[in-house]
Amino acid sequence: MGIRLAIIAAFLLPAFAALAEGVPLGKDLLGQECRGEVRAAISPDARVPPPMDVYCGPSALAGGRVRADWAGAESVEQALAASPVAADTASRLACQPARPERGQMVAACMSREGGWPAITLATLRGPLLLQAEGTPANQPALEAAMAHLAPLSDGAASAPAAARPDGLYDSSLAASYRDLTELARLNNGMGNHAGAEQAYRRALDVQRKVFGDNDPGLGDTLMHLALEVSNQGRFVEAAELFRRAEPLVRKSITPLDMPRLISYQALDAANRHSFAEARALAHQASLLRQTLMASEGGGQVAKGVLMDAFLARGELAQSLLVEASMSLRLDDVASAAVTAAEALSITGDSNNLPGGWRVQALSTMGLVLGRQGRYSEGEALLNEAVGLSQRLFGDGMPTVLAWAALGRFRAEQGRYTQAMQAFRQEFALLARHSAEGMRLGFEAASPFIVTALELAEQGGEERDVLLDQVFSVLQLVQAGQQSDMVSHAALKFASGDERIAKMVAERQDSQRRRDEIRLSLASEAALPDDQRNGDREAWLADEYRFAVARMAELDGQLRSAFPDYANLSSPAPVTIARLRSALGAGEGVIAFAFGDDFGLAVMVTPDRVEAKRLDITREDLAAEVSELRKGITVQDGRVGRYDLGRAHALYAKLFAPLSPPLGALRHLLVIPAGALASLPAAALVVTPPSSNDPGRADWLARHSALSQWPSVGALVTMRRHAGKSLASLPLLGIGNPSFGGMGPKGSASLVQHCRSDGPLPAGLLGQLAPLPDTEVELRSVAKVLNASGDDILVGGGATEAALRAKSLDRYRVLYFATHGLLPAELRCQSEPGLALAPPAGGAATKAGDGLLEASEIAALRLDADLVVLSACNTASAGGGFGGEALSSLADVFFHAGARSVLASHWPVPSVSTTRLMTGLFEINAKAEGLDTALQQAQLALLANEGTAHPVHWAGFSLIGGVKP
Missing domain, CATH: 3.40.50 (Rossmann fold)
Incomplete structure (x- = not known):
């Protein structure tokens, strides 16, 4: 069973569009002109003024925000203790105890993500509690914004100007960092790890520009970057990034960072298929988070007490889910049941966690129950996971994975027809959102592949449809395994053309906005009826429709104006019929994919289609290719011994199950995967060798003219247009x-x-x-x-x-x-x-x-x-x-x-x-x-x-x- 656990989501300021003209707020401490923009449509309480975002300098990204609560308290301290805004702020910022300053409470803070210095202000204006947060340089603008939202009473003296502290930085840099890390998470959630890596590297450059190379805040970005590099299989480089992150994390003011680092190292170990190591690391992270929970008295939030314990309990769910998933990989169902149940409990009663964790907890527990033979209970949880994911993420990758888990659950019980219903939902979503760079791993697709091949073996009218679907899935898997490099090239290709770059950036903004609004709508719908705001829900629904329509419009413009970029960034699967139309007489295509447990090969000729499960794993293939390549050496003018018997055995595992009619295939077009792409097919031996003489071996090169292709899509495009x-x-x-x-x-x-x-x-x-x-x-x-x-x-x-x-x-x-x-x-x-x-x-x-x-x-x-x-x-x-x-x-x-x-x-x-x-x-x-x-x-x-x-x-x- 493959795992896909989302990285920690940051608690960022929602990026809603401005609904009012800018309000002049004077200058910040760097001398830049500032303005405020009121978010008039998102105030949940008619008695309370809407929030105001603060912009300083030319930046289009907000560097601060002022929000109001209906308090009715006698002191700022009492109001803060009961304020949901204060709790939200504490989830994003680690702050020192607030101190009174010029009629308000001021706290020096650091962002929990990236370690950016920040400031919070709080003051009572009649029944209203005004709270502001932003960069230290923003303080005068924040105070002006508070005065605009709730003016001082007649005769009240305004506060004198704030003194200029040391270490100020332009708020646009912090906003740019937040925007880049948000883009990275968006790409991560879609499985586009090359895009996420690029965004984290740019975020790291912003931090270095402000703080240098040794600031503790860099540790958070480095660990995220390390995980994205690991997700692409570059494990040596990932280990180096984790090594660089560790001393910085140890100096972090946020005690949550160390268990987070260890939990990411657990995911790296899982990527390396070191499942026992991954479980041990995840357990270590869980223990550290449990210690944090105990040390802060159960996580009560009051006055200046930080939220570390409260957040540690939430993040405990993440490491427990890794433990449960690894236990299932190790066939330790009993341990998986314990940790999955605890994660399910945490995600069920914690409202401030990423919604995807609840979906993952439901899916994981459902699979555990299935392994325990409690099928009806397990399926109920998996169906709940699908429904929740649809509400939270629409047709996004979490929903794709939820459908995949449900399909796998049914397939493991031999309920192939019902399993196919779930799998078809999964792959319909993948096809629909190919432009968003969704990636699919072999392990996520393997239950469908097994099910479809079982049904296809039975023959009947569905065989051709099933084989076409298997072929499409193979292409999605190949894209997931090897297209991060092409996607990275597409991103940089776009950055070199200002028109493409602008359109791509706007599409990413629309996609991010769509996802934010969908989450807000789901949160609003989850409130009790007496707390729901119908006007806000209607406004959000309108904004959601606008974002979706804008994405579709931009997709059409990209494909029309820049087909090269569109084709490079998001190639769609090709049908068997379309591939056949590109083949000539005597040609055949064989495409491969490999996973942890088996491989897959599909052969297409003008008059024949075969799909076979191969008895060779990704690791087995790499070992065989490595052994064969040991014989491809020249030292002191002498060549190594090439193992002809091993070359035949590998041919027998890869090609023989398809029984390709080699005599009739004058041209064999091979679409390899994994290590097979590093061994030319010509170097395989068709029949058992009778001697060690390479000149007498029955090489595949003797039977067919061979060509290799990056993908089915590249083959068809080349044949149609070149x-x-x-x-x-x-x-x-x-x-x-x-x-x-x-x-x-x-x-x-x-x-x-x-x-x-x-x-x-x-x-x-x-x-x-x-x-x-x-x-x-x-x-x-x-x-x-x-x-x-x-x-x-x-x-x-x-x-x-x-x-x-x-x-x-x-x-x-x-x-x-x-x-x-x-x-x-x-x-x-x-x-x-x-x-x-x-x-x-x-x-x-x-x-x-x-x-x-x-x-x-x-x-x-x-x-x-x-x-x-x-x-x-x-x-x-x-x-x-x-x-x-x-x-x-x-x-x-x-x-x-x-x-x-x-x-x-x-x-x-x-x-x-x-x-x-x-x-x-x-x-x-x-x-x-x-x-x-x-x-x-x-x-x-x-x-x-x-x-x-x-x-x-x-x-x-x-x-x-x-x-x-």
Whole structure:
């Protein structure tokens, strides 16, 4: 059972639109003009003035707020003790005891998220309790806003001007930080971890600008960032971020931060499938939170007492849910029942917790009851979870996951028809909201896959429908496993075009506003009838409809005006019928996905569809690929021993269950997943080997011309829209950049560098290992293609600036004979790129720094039949694989205008590379098609005893290609 626990939600000021003109409030302590905007439509009590947001300087983000309560108390202290506004403020701010100052109570505070210094003011004006919060620099504007909402009585003296304290900062920076962290949570909730990572990194930059690198408030942002990096599978980098966060968290004034850090480390362990470790860490976080509860006397909130104990009880539910989920993974149902029941109790009687936690608690307890055989009770809780999620989140990801849990519950009882009803609801929502970047993991989809395959095996009229649905789900899973890099490129692609960036930002704002309003509506509906405000509910409903309509309008505008961005950011699943229309005679597609317990393969030919459960897990596959790649080495001129028997056994697990008619499939199009993307299919063996002689092995390359594809959508789009290139020049080659490093050690500094939005320091690229043989390779290919020597950029001339100076859409072939850098190889890097020669003296912008990232490639204009990447290595130094990142890089080249990418998976001996490439271009000149040309060039090397080992001929995969 997969888990998906939302990260801690911040308690932020609601961002409703202004409903009145700005009120002048004078200047803040930084000398900026301030204004107030009254929120006239959201006052819950007609006796009380509506809240006012305070803006200082040019910022469009509020830096403070003033709110009023009907108090009827004799003292400020009495009024604060009973005020719901005070309780809400305490949930967001950790404050020192308030002190009297110039007729009001003033407290110095720190935000619980990010550690931003803040200030709160409170005063009585007749029966009204006025409360303000904002940055310390806002104090004069906050006092002016309080006077506007409830003027001083006649004859009362106004307070003298506040003194200027030290450490002031512009309130727009804090507001920007809040906006970025809110955007990060929105992306996290949709499963768009690359987007969340980018937002947290920008938030971290804002904090550093104000506080430097060692402020305790950075610990909170670092731990959130670490979790998003972990969610993308970059575990070494995540561990480093957690390590940096820990000493800062230990200095935090908020004792909740340490158990939160440990609970995030538990989620990281769960991502690594270290379920026992995850449960132990979650239990440690639970114990710390229980200690906090006990130390504060049960969490009573009064006068200056902080809310840590009260909040600790709420956050205890989060770590208990992790414990319960891990216990289920470990088949410890008894322990899961205890912790899930406690979490359910906490979320049931705590009103200030994220609503998603209650949904997760209901779902988890429902699954526990199912494992205990209490099916009717379990299903009742799961149905309640679905209903609550629909009220709180509409069609959002929490509702998707609630439907998935209900479907799984029914499927485990063998109630396949009822399970399919829930699964179809789940996937209908995913399809409906593809533009919002929803992601689906294999574990969330696996119950549906098992159920659908069981029903399809029974045949009947539903078989074709079921297989089409399985195929769509496989595509959603593949998108969830490998498209974070493409999404990251799409985000940065958007940021490079002001028109797209503005539209994307407005859509994100509308989506965030829609979600906030939906939560407000759900909260209003949950109140007792005598406390509900009909006018407020009607206004919220109108605002909700407006936000939804605006999102739809912006989606249409994006797809119409910027189809490249829209297609890159949110590709939709392709039906089997649509895929078939893109295939020619003798072609077949096999697509894969892998999870914790099994794998999935779907084969589509013009006249046949098969879907099979594979007896191989994600971890098993990675282990097999790792063992096979140990035989792809060259040391002192000697090649390693490639295990032919293991290569056949892997073929038997992956392809044999589908019984592909290899004799009839002249062209086999493979859409890999996981570690399989780092092993060319050509290197698999079809029949059991009779000897250790690679020249006699029955390689898959002997049976079919092979191509690899990033996704089904990329395949169909390419086949439908890509004709032959109209470019007039044959080749632009870039190789042997001026690198001076000494092998792996030379790249250590680059690997450790954390790149921000600025240019890469020139010295780092220069430390990469040189590639002198690639110049010979390039000039040999140029001779075959009759290319001009002016179009071969080598040495110090192989720079990003020189590349951009060329009219790239005039070249039929772009040939990069240089290092490909994949995310697993670089810290803080969510997208792959190509290393070019560093510019002399450094670069002022990223556009010329020598690292050509995927987002920069997406903005290029190409008309190339082929892009060659001849020095990539999809095995990382940490033992992982980067094949999926390579596929994502190819996908970005497609969006830039290329039709195919030929990329290496390991260092191929230079003489073999030159022979393979010159042979490929010579054969392709006879109009054989690139996949057939590659096959024949490989077979030519295979026929030679000296180059029959796969290290010489199997290292390149053709990604993409037009219909033969």
